[in-house]
Amino acid sequence: MTKQVKISEAVVRRLPVYLRYLNELSLSGVQTVSSQDLGEKLDLNPAQIRKDLAYFGDFGRKGVGYNVSYLIEKIRQILKLDRPLHVALVGTGNLGRALCNYNMYLKENMKIIAVFDADPSKVGTVINNLTVQPTEELGATVAEKDISIGIITVPAAEAQNVADRFVAAGIRGILNFAPTVLRAPEGVRIHQTDFTADLLSLAYYMNNDNEDTTRGTVDDEPMAD
Amino acid sequence: MTKQVKISEAVVRRLPVYLRYLNELSLSGVQTVSSQDLGEKLDLNPAQIRKDLAYFGDFGRKGVGYNVSYLIEKIRQILKLDRPLHVALVGTGNLGRALCNYNMYLKENMKIIAVFDADPSKVGTVINNLTVQPTEELGATVAEKDISIGIITVPAAEAQNVADRFVAAGIRGILNFAPTVLRAPEGVRIHQTDFTADLLSLAYYMNNDNEDTTRGTVDDEPMAD
DNA sequence: TAGATTGTTAATCGATTAACAATC
DNA sequence: TAGATTGTTAATCGATTAACAATC
CATH class of the missing domain: 1.10.10.10 (Winged helix-like DNA-binding domain superfamily/Winged helix DNA-binding domain)
Known part of the structure; x- marks a missing residue:
C-alpha cells in the first residue's frame, strides 16, 4: 500500500x-x-x-x-510536531518581538530558544525570557542548542546575509519575513512570508468594477524611452 | 488586441x-x-x-x-498604487504595532490611517502618530475617511467578528493575520497571511532523509476509537 | 438493511515552461 | 546584418474536483 x-x-x-x-x-x-x-x-x-x-x-x-x-x-x-523543534530568530524589531511573544508554537513543540540582533544596543536586552545575543554568536549557538529552523526579521538588505549565516550553521529551514527573495542551496527550505506583497496585491482588486482586468484596462501607449 | x-x-x-x-x-x-x-x-x-x-x-x-x-x-x-489607498487596522498587540510602524506602504500610496482596539486600556494611546480608537467607531471612521482596506491583527476568536464589522462598513479588501479562516461575501477579498501555517509546515521538511514522505513514513495502525 | 462517508480513479481545470517567429 | 529578447502559441505539468465503488 x-x-x-x-x-x-x-x-x-x-x-x-x-x-x-x-x-x-x-x-x-x-x-x-x-x-x-x-x-x-x-x-x-x-x-x-x-x-x-x-x-x-x-x-x-x-x-x-x-x-x-x-x-x-x-x-x-506527519508534520514532525510530535517532538521538540528548536527555532532561532534574528532581528528584534517590532515584528521580531511580536513573534517572540507569540506562543502558538509552544503547543506544537516548536519554540524560539535563541534571539539575535546586529545592533549592539539591542544585545543583552530580554524578550520573553530570552536574552538577545550578538549575531556573531549565531553559528555557535545553533550548533550548541540543536536549532533546526531560523526566522529572519531583519531589514531586506541584511536578510540574505543572515540566511547565509543560518545555512553555514547547518540550519534546515528558514522562515523569511524580509521583503526580498532569498536563495539557499538544495536541502535548505525557505518559506517566504511576504505580507507586503499580500497587501499590495490586494490593491489590484479595489474599486474594480470590471472584476476581470485585462489589457484594455491599462492604456498601452508606446513605450517611453 | x-x-x-x-x-x-x-x-x-x-x-x-x-x-x-x-x-x-x-x-x-x-x-x-x-x-x-x-x-x-x-x-x-x-x-x-x-x-x-x-x-x-x-x-x-x-x-x-x-x-x-x-x-x-x-x-x-495595474495594481492601482498610483492613487492613495486608505487602510484601517484592528488589534494593537505586538503584531499590530509592528505593522503600524512599518513604512513600506507609504512609498506605494498605501497608508494606515486609523487604528482600533477593543481593549479600553489601549484606546487613546498613540502608535506612530495615530490615536487608537474604540472598535465601536470602526464603521463611522471607515465611511468618513474613505477607507477601503482593513488589516486584522486580533486574536483568532475575534477575527470573524472584526471582519463582519469591516464588511458592514463597506470595506473591499481584508488582510487577515489571525490564524483562522475568515468568510466574507462576494465582492470582499480576503488575503490570509497565515505564518503559523508557514512555520508549522516547515517542520515537515526537517530531518527528512527520505525527501519524499509517503504513506510509508507514517505507520498506519488501525484507527483507534 | 439503508444512509453516510471514505479512499481512489478519472475528468477537468489551470498554471508553468519550452519553443520560436517577430523584430528591435 | 547578427545578436538579443520579446510576445505568444503549443506542450507539459500539476493540482483540483467529480464521481463512485467499497464499506462502515
Whole structure:
C-alpha cells in the first residue's frame, strides 16, 4: 500500500490548517468530523481534504468520518510536531518581538530558544525570557542548542546575509519575513512570508468594477524611452 | 488586441515582487532589464515573467528588454498604487504595532490611517502618530475617511467578528493575520497571511532523509476509537 | 438493511515552461 | 546584418474536483 508519490507543497501547507481546526473541535469535545464538515468550515473542497489525508494513510472510517483526536495525532506525526523543534530568530524589531511573544508554537513543540540582533544596543536586552545575543554568536549557538529552523526579521538588505549565516550553521529551514527573495542551496527550505506583497496585491482588486482586468484596462501607449 | 482573459491570483501576487525589485534597480540607476535578469534574481522562469506582464500590455521591446522606470509606472497603474489607498487596522498587540510602524506602504500610496482596539486600556494611546480608537467607531471612521482596506491583527476568536464589522462598513479588501479562516461575501477579498501555517509546515521538511514522505513514513495502525 | 462517508480513479481545470517567429 | 529578447502559441505539468465503488 506504500505508494511512492511526492507530496506537493500545497498539501503540506494545508495540514497545519486542518490541525488547527481539529484542535478547536477537540477542545469543544467533538469526537468525529467528516470531510464535508471540514470543507465547509475551512472553505475547501471535501474531496481535496480526503485526498490530502489519504496521501499519508487511511485515517478515516467509511460511513463515519475521522476521529478527531486520532487525526490530530497523525497530522502531528506527519508534520514532525510530535517532538521538540528548536527555532532561532534574528532581528528584534517590532515584528521580531511580536513573534517572540507569540506562543502558538509552544503547543506544537516548536519554540524560539535563541534571539539575535546586529545592533549592539539591542544585545543583552530580554524578550520573553530570552536574552538577545550578538549575531556573531549565531553559528555557535545553533550548533550548541540543536536549532533546526531560523526566522529572519531583519531589514531586506541584511536578510540574505543572515540566511547565509543560518545555512553555514547547518540550519534546515528558514522562515523569511524580509521583503526580498532569498536563495539557499538544495536541502535548505525557505518559506517566504511576504505580507507586503499580500497587501499590495490586494490593491489590484479595489474599486474594480470590471472584476476581470485585462489589457484594455491599462492604456498601452508606446513605450517611453 | 484587448483579450478578455481573467488574470489569475498567482499572477497578481507576483506583480508586487516585480515592482519591489524594479524599484531597487531604479535606485541603482539601472535603466533596462530583461526577463532573463529578473528571473535569475527572483527565482522565476523568464517565460513566466514575460507572460505575466503581457497580460497587461506590451511593455517590453524585442531585442532590448524592459525599461525599468516605464515598467514601474505600469505595474503601479495595474495594481492601482498610483492613487492613495486608505487602510484601517484592528488589534494593537505586538503584531499590530509592528505593522503600524512599518513604512513600506507609504512609498506605494498605501497608508494606515486609523487604528482600533477593543481593549479600553489601549484606546487613546498613540502608535506612530495615530490615536487608537474604540472598535465601536470602526464603521463611522471607515465611511468618513474613505477607507477601503482593513488589516486584522486580533486574536483568532475575534477575527470573524472584526471582519463582519469591516464588511458592514463597506470595506473591499481584508488582510487577515489571525490564524483562522475568515468568510466574507462576494465582492470582499480576503488575503490570509497565515505564518503559523508557514512555520508549522516547515517542520515537515526537517530531518527528512527520505525527501519524499509517503504513506510509508507514517505507520498506519488501525484507527483507534 | 439503508444512509453516510471514505479512499481512489478519472475528468477537468489551470498554471508553468519550452519553443520560436517577430523584430528591435 | 547578427545578436538579443520579446510576445505568444503549443506542450507539459500539476493540482483540483467529480464521481463512485467499497464499506462502515
